Amino acid sequence: MPTVLRVKGYRLSFFSYDLNEPIHVHVTKAGCEAKIWMSPVSLAWSKGFRDVELREILAIVEENQNVIESAWNERSGN
Numbered sequence: 001m002p003t004v005l006r007v008k009g010y011r012l013s014f015f016s017y018d019l020n021e022p023i024h025v026h027v028t029k030a031g032c033e034a035k036i037w038m039s040p041v042s043l044a045w046s047k048g049f050r051d052v053e054l055r056e057i058l059a060i061v062e063e064n065q066n067v068i069e070s071a072w073n074e075r076s077g078n
Contacts, residue, residue: 001026004071007060014072023072027057036061038069
């Protein structure tokens with residue numbers, strides 16, 4: 001699972017086998033996990049994160065959308 005970014009203790013990454021899905025990123029921290037769609041940036045699901053953390057995660061993803069999408073496209077060969 002390639003790590004794209006680490007921000008405020010959150011690890012943003014994706015699974016190679018997920019490359020057939022729309023662009024998204026997995027976010028993990030302290031045993032919690034979330035899946036975030038990139039277009040539009042929105043929550044697919046989460047496990048363990050509080051609402052305040054999810055708002056912070058969505059803001060981080062929006063701020064780094066170009067970096068995440070570039071890493072995804074590089075990995076998928078697009």
